[in-house]
Amino acid sequence: MIFYYPKVMPALTELFDHMSRFVPVSAEDKQVLTDLVEVRSVRKKEHLLSPGEICHANYFVKKGCLRMYFIKDNGLEHTLQFALENWWITDFMSLENRKPTNMYLQAVEPAEVVVLTKTNMDILSGQVPQMERYLRLIAERAFAASLFRMQYFFELSVESRYEQFNRRFPEFVQRIPQYMLAGFLGFTPEVLSKIRSKKRAGARKKLG
Amino acid sequence: MIFYYPKVMPALTELFDHMSRFVPVSAEDKQVLTDLVEVRSVRKKEHLLSPGEICHANYFVKKGCLRMYFIKDNGLEHTLQFALENWWITDFMSLENRKPTNMYLQAVEPAEVVVLTKTNMDILSGQVPQMERYLRLIAERAFAASLFRMQYFFELSVESRYEQFNRRFPEFVQRIPQYMLAGFLGFTPEVLSKIRSKKRAGARKKLG
DNA sequence: GAAAAAACTTAATCCCGGTTAAGAAATGAT
DNA sequence: ATCATTTCTTAACCGGGATTAAGTTTTTTC
Structure with a gap:
């Protein structure tokens, strides 16, 4: 079994590193975690979840980019969350209440994700107190970020929203299609x- | 000491009841909790937090109603969250990073709140695993609710937002001033x- | 119960951002 | 390399909701 060790463990390094930023993680913790998750790759534009389905897992992005979005009656897409490397993404509403979602969960770029099912999430957080704490802190952060975003919508015009976002995440803006950014x-x-x-036009004027 | 027992315990019944909806709560858990929180009453319009201050606690509303809001440059208030009975409310951004908030936390009605400081929250969730889980579930819910609200903003007009809200929370709409609802x-x-x-006008027409 | 403060209403005007439509550019597939 | 699909651009028009300002009603306070 030690044979597989170097093969299996490296698959979760990103996750362990991320956890370590919030809580201490022991070797046993890592082992328990390793036994309860799986790593899977997702092709660009592939959906992990579609409206009508029940969301069964929480996803940690190792590589690439996922997003959660829905489609309005006028056909426009609105992305509610993006998840870059080291972010978790799921539809908690569907996950916790076991109710059908009305969201799409999609890979914006080819991605590698760690899949933690609802069932295993419950087992895990019971067995590994540090995991529970980690998940709590992550959820609190996500909530805070969501309120912050809400505030932006309240106080900024469309144009300054774009400017601010562009200033804060210039590299990310390059990674995604413009229409997704608009919807977001x-x-x-x-x-x-x-x-x-x-x-x-403004930039040209400046240059002369 | 048994002397004070009936006096202290009832103060937290609402909280214990609420916790029990999410996790099992033992008698010891209750005792630990009781030792680490305090109950305080807040007068109408009193602020528990103002811009520039650091948020040091998480508040559970036993009775009454709190809200978290900010003021735009044009003077208009926008409420980011209301907290009715059995809701927790805090500014996680400020609480977790120990950074000054830009929010007001205010009692909309005379209120009774359970105060759980950041320090005690950490102690508590270390000592009482069920508390940690409870806080995680609460945070996940709050996050889900926030995304749901975001979706409403994306897909509904101002008018239907009001209608939906009115339909879902008719009694609450009666409890708060209209301008707060508008801002929210x-x-x-x-x-x-x-x-x-x-x-x-529509209603009058219907009646004849 | 009178005065002050807070909350709500009405109406005219204006502008930001949505809608529509058609074409251009970039990306992907075979 | 070519065709098809996806993404982005431009411009004209329109409308929902913001702004402004003044007046009315309700609530609070002493």
Whole structure:
């Protein structure tokens, strides 16, 4: 069995590293965790969850990018969350209440994820107190981030929302299609296009 | 000491009842909890937290109603969260990172709250695993609720947001001033006034 | 119960961002 | 390399909701 050790363990290094930022993680903890999760790769645009289904797992992104979105009656998509490397993503509403979701969970880029099912999440957090704490802290952070985003919607115009986001996450803006960013920030692709062309005009003027 | 027992314990019944809905709570757990929190009453409009301060506690509402809000440059208030009976409320961003908040935490009605400081929250969740789990589940729920609200903002007009909210929480709408509701739903008091008068006109027509 | 403060209403005006539509550019598939 | 799909752009038009301002009603306070 020691034979497989170097093969299995490295698959979860990102997760262990991330956990270590919040709680102490022992070797036993790692072993228990390893036994209860699986790693899986997701192709670009592949869906891990679609409306009508029940969400059974929480996903930790090792590599790539996932998003959770829904489609309005007018056909526009709105992304509620993105998950880059080292983020967890799931639909808690569906996961906790075992009710059908109305969300899509999709890979924006080819991704590697750690899958932790609801069942194993409960087992794990019972057996490993540090995992429970880790999950609590993550959830509290996610909640705080969500309220912060809410505040942005209340107080900023569409244009400054884009500017702020661009300033804070310039590399991320490059990674995703513009229409997804527009939907995430709460407006239409056309408006984003308008903003960008205005910016370009401003930049040209500056240069001379 | 048994002398004080009936006096101290009843103060936390609401909290224990609420916890029991999520996790099993033993008598010892209750005792530990009792030793680490305090109950305090808050006058109407009193602030438990103001911008610039660091948030040191998480508050459980036994009775009454709290809200967390901020003020925009144009002077309008936006409530990010209300907390009715059996809800927890805090600014996690400030609490976890020990950074100054930009929020007000205020009693909308005279309230009784259970105060759990950050320090005691850490002690408690270390000593009482069930408390840790309870707090995790609460945080996950709050996060889910926040995303759900976000979805409402994306897909519904101002008017239907009001209708939906009114349909879901009719008794709560009666409890708070209209301008707070407007701010919570993301618009101005004037717009809410217009909607309501339109509704009244519709109702009159129906009656004949 | 009178005065002050807080909350709500009404209406006119304005502007940000949505909608529509058609074309251009970039990306992906075979 | 070519065709198809996806993504982005541009521009004209429109409308929901913000802003402003003044007046009314309700609640609080002493």
